[in-house]
Amino acid sequence: MYGLLRESLFTLDAERAHSVTLEGLRCLERLGVSRLALGSPPRLERRLFGLRFRNPVGLAAGLDKDGIAIAGLAALGFGFIEVGTVTPKPQPGSTKPRLFRLTADQALINRMGFNNLGVEHLVRRIKDVRSRIADDCPIGVNIGKNKDTPNEDAAQDYVMCASRVAEVADYITLNLSSPNTLGLRDLARVESIAPLLAAVKRCVEATPLLVKISPDMADDDLEALAKGLKNWGADGVIATNTTIARPASLTAREQAQQGGLSGAPLFERSYRTITRIAPHLSGLPLIGCGGVRTAKDAQRMTEAGASLVQIYTGLIYEGPQLIHRIVEGLKRSAS
Numbered sequence: 001m002y003g004l005l006r007e008s009l010f011t012l013d014a015e016r017a018h019s020v021t022l023e024g025l026r027c028l029e030r031l032g033v034s035r036l037a038l039g040s041p042p043r044l045e046r047r048l049f050g051l052r053f054r055n056p057v058g059l060a061a062g063l064d065k066d067g068i069a070i071a072g073l074a075a076l077g078f079g080f081i082e083v084g085t086v087t088p089k090p091q092p093g094s095t096k097p098r099l100f101r102l103t104a105d106q107a108l109i110n111r112m113g114f115n116n117l118g119v120e121h122l123v124r125r126i127k128d129v130r131s132r133i134a135d136d137c138p139i140g141v142n143i144g145k146n147k148d149t150p151n152e153d154a155a156q157d158y159v160m161c162a163s164r165v166a167e168v169a170d171y172i173t174l175n176l177s178s179p180n181t182l183g184l185r186d187l188a189r190v191e192s193i194a195p196l197l198a199a200v201k202r203c204v205e206a207t208p209l210l211v212k213i214s215p216d217m218a219d220d221d222l223e224a225l226a227k228g229l230k231n232w233g234a235d236g237v238i239a240t241n242t243t244i245a246r247p248a249s250l251t252a253r254e255q256a257q258q259g260g261l262s263g264a265p266l267f268e269r270s271y272r273t274i275t276r277i278a279p280h281l282s283g284l285p286l287i288g289c290g291g292v293r294t295a296k297d298a299q300r301m302t303e304a305g306a307s308l309v310q311i312y313t314g315l316i317y318e319g320p321q322l323i324h325r326i327v328e329g330l331k332r333s334a335s
C-alpha cells in the first residue's frame, strides 16, 4: 500500500512531500483515526528512565519538529515519538531547497537549519494532544539553540527550552550534533558540555535528560564524552545524528549537496559509534539511531548496547510497515 503512496509522494519536491504527509496525518488525527489501518505492532515493552515504552521503535527528531501530527504518528505504531528540534524563538531555517532524496542510495541529505515555530507553540501542541496519546508511548522533546545565539550564550537557550518543555515532555534531548547550525557540534566538547548539562539539569531535575551525539567525532573525543556523561548529569544518549561524511558507496548525484546524510549509508557509522561508546557509559541507556531499515539493523544495534532504536529516513523509503517489521523481528529474536 505504501508503495503507491510513495510513488506519488516522490514525484513532489522532498520538503513538499514531507509537509503533505504531516498534514495528511494531522487530518487523520482530527478524524480520530487511531490505528491507521495497520493494526498495532506486537507489544514488546521496555522500561527506561522511569518510563514505559510499548515497543522499542521510536520516531527520530526532525520529522515533526513542531508537534503537528503527534497523535497521527503515534497511531502508526511507534513506541515513542521525539518532536523538535525546537528553539526558544521561532526561526525560518536555511533557504530552500534544503532537503534532498538520494533514492538510489536509500538516503537523504538535509540542511534544514532548525526551521521551527518556537518552543511556546510546541508546548501548546503537546498539551492539546497529550490526552490522546497512550501513557506507554512517551513523547520526547529535542531542544536546540537559535541560529543567532552565540555559543557562549547557548546554555541560556537550552535552559530556557528545557524549563518550558519540562511540564509536557517525558524526556528531553539536548541536540548537540546537528551539522546544520554553525558551531553546534562544538558544544559537545568536554569543556562545553559539562557546564551546559549541569545548568539544564539544575532547572529540570525531574525530567530525564538525553544527549544526542554526532557520528563524526574522533574516537578519543567520543570516549571522553561517553565517560563523562553520567557525571555531568545525563540520563541517556542517542547515537547518532546525521553525518557530514560522504561514504564512497554513494551513487546519487545529490551527494554533492551540503548537509547531513541520513539513511542506509549512515548505518555502519552510527553502529560503530554505538560500539565505541557503549562500554564507557557506566550503565546509561543508549538509543540507537542512524540508517535502521531492517529488523536485523535494529537487532545489531541492540546487541551493541542500544535499548531502543529510532528511525526517520527508513520510514520515508519503507513506510510505516517498517515499524511493525522491526518490532516483530526483535520480538522473534528475543523469544
Ligand SMILES: Cc1cc2nc3c(=O)[nH]c(=O)nc-3n(C[C@H](O)[C@H](O)[C@H](O)COP(=O)(O)O)c2cc1C
Binding pocket: 060, 061, 062, 063, 065, 084, 085, 099, 108, 110, 112, 114, 142, 175, 178, 212, 240, 241, 242, 261, 262, 263, 264, 266, 289, 290, 291, 292, 310, 311, 312, 313, 314
Ligand atoms: C530532514 C531531516 C531533519 C532532521 N532534523 C533533525 C532535528 O531537528 N533534530 C535532530 O536531533 N535530528 C534531526 N534529524 C536527524 C534524525 O533525527 C536522525 O538522527 C538521522 O536522520 C539518522 O536517522 P535515520 O537514518 O533513520 O534518518 C533530521 C533528519 C532529517 C532527514
